[in-house]
Amino acid sequence: MPISANDTKRKSWLSVPENSDFPIQNIPFGVFLTKENIVTVGTRIGDYAIDLGALQQMNYFSGIELTDDMFMQDTLNDFISDGKKTWRLVRNRIADIFDEQNPQLRDNDKHKDIIIFNIDDVEMQLPVLIGDYTDFYSSKEHAINMGKMFRTEENALLPNWSHMPIAYHGRSSTIIPSGIPVHRPLGQSLPHGEETPVIGPSRSIDFELETAFITTDANIMGEMIPISEAEDYIFGMVMLNDWTSRDILKWEYLPLGPFLSKNFATSISPWIVTMDALEPFKVPGPKQVPSPLPYLQQKGKHSFDIHLEAAIQPENGTENVVSKSNFKHLYWTMNQQLTHHASSGCRINSGDMMGSGAISGANKENYGSMLELTWGGKNPIKLNDGTERKFINDYDTVIMKGFCKNSQVRIGFGELCSQLLPPFVRK
Numbered sequence: 238m239p240i241s242a243n244d245t246k247r248k249s250w251l252s253v254p255e256n257s258d259f260p261i262q263n264i265p266f267g268v269f270l271t272k273e274n275i276v277t278v279g280t281r282i283g284d285y286a287i288d289l290g291a292l293q294q295m296n297y298f299s300g301i302e303l304t305d306d307m308f309m310q311d312t313l314n315d316f317i318s319d320g321k322k323t324w325r326l327v328r329n330r331i332a333d334i335f336d337e338q339n340p341q342l343r344d345n346d347k348h349k350d351i352i353i354f355n356i357d358d359v360e361m362q363l364p365v366l367i368g369d370y371t372d373f374y375s376s377k378e379h380a381i382n383m384g385k386m387f388r389t390e391e392n393a394l395l396p397n398w399s400h401m402p403i404a405y406h407g408r409s410s411t412i413i414p415s416g417i418p419v420h421r422p423l424g425q426s427l428p429h430g431e432e433t434p435v436i437g438p439s440r441s442i443d444f445e446l447e448t449a450f451i452t453t454d455a456n457i458m459g460e461m462i463p464i465s466e467a468e469d470y471i472f473g474m475v476m477l478n479d480w481t482s483r484d485i486l487k488w489e490y491l492p493l494g495p496f497l498s499k500n501f502a503t504s505i506s507p508w509i510v511t512m513d514a515l516e517p518f519k520v521p522g523p524k525q526v527p528s529p530l531p532y533l534q535q536k537g538k539h540s541f542d543i544h545l546e547a548a549i550q551p552e553n554g555t556e557n558v559v560s561k562s563n564f565k566h567l568y569w570t571m572n573q574q575l576t577h578h579a580s581s582g583c584r585i586n587s588g589d590m591m592g593s594g595a596i597s598g599a600n601k602e603n604y605g606s607m608l609e610l611t612w613g614g615k616n617p618i619k620l621n622d623g624t625e626r627k628f629i630n631d632y633d634t635v636i637m638k639g640f641c642k643n644s645q646v647r648i649g650f651g652e653l654c655s656q657l658l659p660p661f662v663r664k
């Protein structure tokens with residue numbers, strides 16, 4: 238079935254600002270709350286939020302097999318469970334409904350009043366109930382930088398890294414959408430030169446510039462996912478800020494990996510951009526040497542050209558872009574991550590989320606975390622208000638953006654903004 242929603246010649250009767258992340262060729266999926274306290278599944282064109290529950294009730298999806306309350310829900314899990322064919326049919330239909338040539342809704346003011354909201358009048362929610370969350374470590378540049386700082390130059394990359402996508406199982410209970418602030422966590426750390434640990438507010442809160450993908454039901458327990466099929470089980474992508482306490486991490490990570498240093502918060506952007514929308518931006522990933530084992534081998538284009546950016550905005554200050562990276566630098570592809578994840582027989586469900594790991598590029602300005610950008614705090618970053626940052630200060634807002642662009646269309650993720658607050662105080 239062709240992806241007619243991607244037709245770059247199509248224009249919408251809804252106005253779309255120049256350089257918007259959300260032209261009619263994007264059609265992402267999310268969940269929002271209206272001023273009347275109604276929660277619904279929706280999409281976005283330009284600066285308009287569109288109520289898909291209302292569209293369905295008014296019969297705009299007739300001919301597509303959907304359960305009656307598919308979009309009148311507070312998560313996308315059921316829709317994601319329906320599979321790729323349904324996602325494509327619905328996205329193609331939305332493109333038709335909002336095509337400037339189509340008068341059906343365009344000329345029906347009564348329906349438009351019920352279906353279309355100004356984006357500023359809705360509150361974005363977490364788009365999926367995330368059952369399980371896994372965070373990979375798939376950027377070679379990031380892994381080498383971490384290895385150089387925590388171990389030695391010669392042993393920067395551990396021997397297993399080049400043979401499989403390394404990951405840890407994360408925590409889904411503290412995944413939050415853009416806009417929700419994060420409290421600086423308390424934790425144990427070992428101060429430099431000391432032999433006894435202390436408990437207290439973390440002294441080095443960092444971001445990790447990541448993307449994540451959301452899966453549909455992909456297998457039964459015990460069943461592998463062949464690499465050639467992996468892509469069919471990926472619904473779409475979001476931006477992800479993997480908040481990390483570097484001092485807690487340093488003390489706790491051996492022998493089992495990250496725990497409290499990362500489970501206090503993980504922020505994601507609220508609109509899931511579908512793999513169909515990203516299709517025109519497929520590119521080959523980095524050459525993989527040594528060649529992966531057969532179950533991880535794939536030919537062709539399986540990475541994506543997605544520009545990534547992280548900025549720090551101090552309280553009452555302006556944005557300072559501190560990192561510019563690109564998804565295409567990622568060594569292991571999402572297909573390889575998913576296939577490897579299930580290769581043990583691990584069950585993958587609708588609404589599971591898998592993070593990329595911090596995505597760093599080759600040069601200093603492409604590093605995906607403050608730890609790398611300041612090289613462990615040795616080279617602080619100067620902000621435009623004259624202050625310096627080694628890590629993130631209380632009341633700073635971290636802003637992440639991601640977008641794809643060619644001569645015909647720009648497809649983006651919008652903003653992922655989250656402010657860091659001082660430690661939580663129990664009332």
Ligand code: MN
Binds near residue numbers: 372445479592
């Ligand atoms: Mn991470």
